[in-house]
Structures are given as C-alpha cells and as structure tokens.
Amino acid sequence: MQLPAQQVAVLEAASADDATSVDALAAATDLPPETVTGAVFELEDEELVAVTERVDETVSLTDEGREYATDGLPEVRLYEAALEAGAGDEPVQMGRVIGASGLEGPQVDIALSNYARKGYGSIDSGEITADPDAEPDADAEANALAELADADDAPVESIDVDTETLEELERRGLLERSESTVREVTLTDAAVTELMAGLETAETVGQVTPELLTSWAKQGFADHSSGQGPREDGEWEDVEFAEYNVEADAETVEGGNVHILRQMSERVKDVLVGMGFQEMDGPHADADFWINDCLFMPQDHPARTHWDRFALEQPTHIDELPEDLVERVERAHREGVGEDSEGYHSPWDEDFARALALRGHTTSLSTRYLSGTEIGEIEPPARFFSVEKAYRNDTLDATHLLEFYQIEGWVMAEDLSVRDLMGTFEEFYAQFGITDIQFKPHYNPYTEPSFELFGTHPTTGELIEIGNSGIFREEMLEPLGVECDVMAWGLALERLAMLTTGAEDIRDLHGTLADLEFLRNAEVTY
Numbered sequence: 212m213q214l215p216a217q218q219v220a221v222l223e224a225a226s227a228d229d230a231t232s233v234d235a236l237a238a239a240t241d242l243p244p245e246t247v248t249g250a251v252f253e254l255e256d257e258e259l260v261a262v263t264e265r266v267d268e269t270v271s272l273t274d275e276g277r278e279y280a281t282d283g284l285p286e287v288r289l290y291e292a293a294l295e296a297g298a299g300d301e302p303v304q305m306g307r308v309i310g311a312s313g314l315e316g317p318q319v320d321i322a323l324s325n326y327a328r329k330g331y332g333s334i335d336s337g338e339i340t341a342d343p344d345a346e347p348d349a350d351a352e353a354n355a356l357a358e359l360a361d362a363d364d365a366p367v368e369s370i371d372v373d374t375e376t377l378e379e380l381e382r383r384g385l386l387e388r389s390e391s392t393v394r395e396v397t398l399t400d401a402a403v404t405e406l407m408a409g410l411e412t413a414e415t416v417g418q419v420t421p422e423l424l425t426s427w428a429k430q431g432f433a434d435h436s437s438g439q440g441p442r443e444d445g446e447w448e449d450v451e452f453a454e455y456n457v458e459a460d461a462e463t464v465e466g467g468n469v470h471i472l473r474q475m476s477e478r479v480k481d482v483l484v485g486m487g488f489q490e491m492d493g494p495h496a497d498a499d500f501w502i503n504d505c506l507f508m509p510q511d512h513p514a515r516t517h518w519d520r521f522a523l524e525q526p527t528h529i530d531e532l533p534e535d536l537v538e539r540v541e542r543a544h545r546e547g548v549g550e551d552s553e554g555y556h557s558p559w560d561e562d563f564a565r566a567l568a569l570r571g572h573t574t575s576l577s578t579r580y581l582s583g584t585e586i587g588e589i590e591p592p593a594r595f596f597s598v599e600k601a602y603r604n605d606t607l608d609a610t611h612l613l614e615f616y617q618i619e620g621w622v623m624a625e626d627l628s629v630r631d632l633m634g635t636f637e638e639f640y641a642q643f644g645i646t647d648i649q650f651k652p653h654y655n656p657y658t659e660p661s662f663e664l665f666g667t668h669p670t671t672g673e674l675i676e677i678g679n680s681g682i683f684r685e686e687m688l689e690p691l692g693v694e695c696d697v698m699a700w701g702l703a704l705e706r707l708a709m710l711t712t713g714a715e716d717i718r719d720l721h722g723t724l725a726d727l728e729f730l731r732n733a734e735v736t737y
C-alpha cells in the first residue's frame with residue numbers, strides 16, 4: 212500500500228504501542244503535533260486507525276505558588292517566627308514577630324488572614340499567640356505545594372492531593388487548572404495487515420503548478436506542433452495530491468486599518484465641506500495673544516495659569532504681533548468697546564500676551580482668520596472649520612486626554628441667532644446618526660449666549676459633553692475688525708468617535724493603553 216510519508220511515519224510509530232497519544236507520536240516521529248493530528252485524521256478516514264478523545268484536566272502552580280513551595284507558606288513562616296519569639300507561652304507583640312519572620316508587603320496580610328483559620332494561634336489587639344500543638348509539618352496546603360512543585364500541567368488524577376486542598380490552593384491563587392484534549396490512537400486490523408505486507412511512501416504534490424499542467428507524462432506520443440492527433444494527459448494525471456486538511460489551525464493574518472480618529476476626522480471634514488465650510492490651519496504652538504487675548508479672555512483667568520497650559524521653554528515668546536490689533540485688544544480688555552461695554556479694568560501686559568504655549572483650543576485659528584491676518588479680510592457670509600489638535604494639562608481619565616482633536620468652526624453672517632447655531636449642530640450630528648443632542652446654557656468670556664452640547668452614549672446611556680459653542684461677543688469681534696455676527700463652536704472629535712463606535716473609554720482610542728483589537732476593527736460607518 213502507498214501512503215504519504217507522514218502517514219507511514221505515524222503508522223509505524225503507532226505500531227510500537229497498543230494505544231498511544233498524538234503527543235507521544237509527535238515525539239516519536241519528530242513531526243509537529245498538528246501534522247500528526249492531520250495524518251491521524253486521514254488514517255482514520257481510511258480506517259487504518261481508531262481515535263478516541265478525552266479531555267484531561269491538568270494543574271500547575273502559579274508563580275506565587277512556586278514561590279511558597281520554596282520559601283514556605285506565609286502563615287507557616289509567621290507561626291515559626293511566633294514560636295521562636297516565645298508566643299507559645301504568652302502573647303507577643305505582633306510587630307516584633309513580623310519583623311523576625313522576614314515577611315514583607317502583601318505576604319503579611321496573607322499570613323494574618325490564614326493564621327487563625329488554620330489553627331496556628333490567635334491574633335488580638337496587636338498581639339499574637341502560637342498554639343504549641345499546631346503541626347506545620349502536617350499542613351495540607353504546604354504539603355500539596357511540595358507535591359505539586361515540579362508538576363507542570365500534571366493530570367489531576369496523577370496528583371496525590373485531596374480535592375478540598377486543591378480547591379483551597381486554587382482559591383488562594385496558588386494553583387491553576389487547565390484542560391487539554393488528548394487523542395489516543397489505536398491501529399485497526401486492516402492497518403496491521405498492511406504493515407505486515409509493507410508500506411510504501413507515496414510522493415505527494417501540494418500544489419498544481421503551470422509546469423505540471425504543461426509537461427507531458429509520456430513524451431512523444433502526441434504531435435504537439437501540428438496540433439493534430441490524440442493529446443496525452445499531462446504529468447498532473449500521474450502524481451498524488453496531498454489532501455487538504457480543512458481543520459488545521461491557520462495563522463491569523465491581521466491587516467492594517469486606518470486609525471478610527473483619522474477615519475472620523477476625514478468624515479467630519481467631508482461633512483463640513485459638504486455644508487459649505489472652508490478649512491483653516493495654523494500653528495500648534497502659538498502666542499497667548501491668539502489663543503486667549505483675542506478671545507477677550509482676561510489675563511488673570513484661571514485657564515491662563517501655568518496649571519492648565521503647556522508653556523514653551525524655547526522660544527518663550529512670539530516674534531511679531533500686529534501692532535494696531537494689539538492696541539485694540541488691549542483697549543477692549545481695559546475699557547471695553549462701544550457704549551454698554553465695560554472691559555475688565557484689570558492689568559493687561561503685552562509681554563504676557565506674547566508668551567508661547569501649545570494651544571489649549573483651536574479657537575486660536577479662528578481669531579487668526581477673523582483678524583484678517585491669515586487670508587486677508589473675510590466678507591460675510593463665510594463658513595470656516597478645522598479638525599486639529601489641542602493640548603490641555605487635564606487629568607487623564609475615561610473622557611479626557613492631554614491632547615485631543617477639536618472640530619472648530621464658525622459662521623459669519625448678518626443677524627445670526629441661537630436657532631441658527633442649534634440648527635447647524637442638528638444638521639451636522641444627524642450626518643452621524645446622532646439626533647438627540649441636548650443643549651445646556653454655559654459661560655465663555657468670548658461668547659454670549661453660550662451653550663454646551665451633550666449626547667447620549669449608546670452603550671452606557673450616560674450623557675457626555677461633546678462640545679461648547681456660542682455667538683462671539685462684541686468685545687471680541689470689534690478689535691478684530693469684524694462688523695457682523697459670528698457664531699462658533701469647538702466640538703470634541705474623540706467624543707464623537709465614542710458616540711458612533713460605542714467605545715466607553717477614550718484611552719482605548721489613543722495613547723499607550725489603546726485597545727489594539729478595537730482599533731484593528733473599528734470603522735466609521737456614517
């Protein structure tokens with residue numbers, strides 16, 4: 212009989228024993244276990260072997276279990292130290308015994324919580340006693356650890372430890388159980404007969420190649436050049452093809468994926484361009500003047516302290532600011548603009564305004580554009596946006612990162628109202644399937660009125676803040692030279708991604724704790 216090489220090797224190895232496992236066959240044939248498993252299944256199909264399966268439960272010690280197997284259980288060490296210190300006769304101060312035991316950190320708590328339970332003595336108001344009759348040598352858990360010390364994935368049946376002790380060790384995290392499928396292989400009578408008659412190794416071919424198809428098995432029979440006469444079949448007719456093993460484990464091939472925030476940002480840009488917006492860009496590190504002063508943010512505002520901003524050390528200040536604009540902004544801060552405006556009457560310092568920092572919001576781009584210094588004077592109606600990074604010295608948590616993307620935007624037109632603002636958001640978020648935006652009155656030094664935006668998280672049902680908005684104040688627009696209304700906003704790209712993908716923790720999306728499995732599969736579907 213002719214069989215592929217692996218099957219011959221497996222049959223021959225199996226014939227040496229009455230019944231033998233796949234692992235044993237792999238060791239005997241020097242073939243990988245998965246190859247042996249494949250060969251065994253093929254032999255089973257041909258009724259040359261019978262296969263029985265059983266699930267073996269095995270146990271091994273955890274790292275902690277191994278440590279105690281060598282150093283002793285913490286409660287036993289405590290007992291020995293207590294006896295040594297005389298706690299067998301009268302209570303001894305706990306600190307002294309612990310110090311002498313050499314136990315440290317969490318091991319102290321482990322020792323204390325098992326000490327009385329196992330009858331080693333008692334612990335009361337800072338004192339410890341030791342029962343002189345306790346027998347650490349008979350400690351079932353300690354003996355089990357010793358028994359298991361060298362047992363790596365040992366079958367449970369082979370272990371001489373009672374079930375209760377095994378369960379206790381497992382509860383203490385000192386032992387791990389696992390299951391594995393064991394396949395036992397037995398030769399059939401047919402196989403024995405074939406083995407006696409002698410087996411031959413068949414050459415098998417794994418793939419059909421162009422050469423196999425075009426080569427002629429029996430050269431000379433056909434007249435290829437004339438195209439006449441009977442054509443003989445090619446060499447592929449004669450070779451034996453290896454069988455496919457569709458049950459073999461295959462390697463997982465991971466493809467690349469565009470990061471969810473990149474996908475989200477592209478989508479947001481498409482939507483905004485579709486709504487008639489033009490894109491702005493500008494420096495990540497900028498003068499406080501553009502980030503704050505132009506927004507009528509008082510220089511003593513809490514967000515302008517060193518706590519919240521990432522200041523630049525080199526260079527510390529911007530080279531140039533438009534002189535007349537600086538003058539107008541300073542006047543707005545000191546005295547206000549127009550008849551009804553007061554200003555802050557607080558100090559205003561140009562040097563402070565020239566200090567450089569990473570922008571805490573991308574509204575710095577809006578002030579630059581509105582002032583006319585980026586692309587010249589902008590005539591209404593106009594709509595601008597950016598999807599860019601902002602930096603804040605926040606505390607990291609499930610909804611805050613130190614750097615994040617803001618969807619900045621503004622519309623310049625005559626007679627804008629709160630309705631225009633809300634309508635714009637409704638139109639924008641509807642493109643992402645979000646139709647239940649909520650608005651909450653808010654305060655920004657540069658907008659009046661101001662609104663925060665909230666959306667409902669699809670999995671937790673919680674309301675999360677997704678943006679901030681308002682209509683720019685006169686005190687901000689007048690110095691910039693803008694004469695009609697401007698409504699504006701800063702929305703969080705990450706929060707939009709959380710609402711659309713259902714991600715619950717912003718740190719899954721970005722940063723060192725990112726959830727790679729999630730990122731591999733995350734898609735923006737809107």
Ligand SMILES: N[C@@H](Cc1ccccc1)C(=O)O
Nearest residue numbers: 572574679680681699700701
């Ligand atoms: N700069 C604001 C967003 C905003 C922009 C424009 C107007 C109103 C609010 C923030 O970062 O929260």
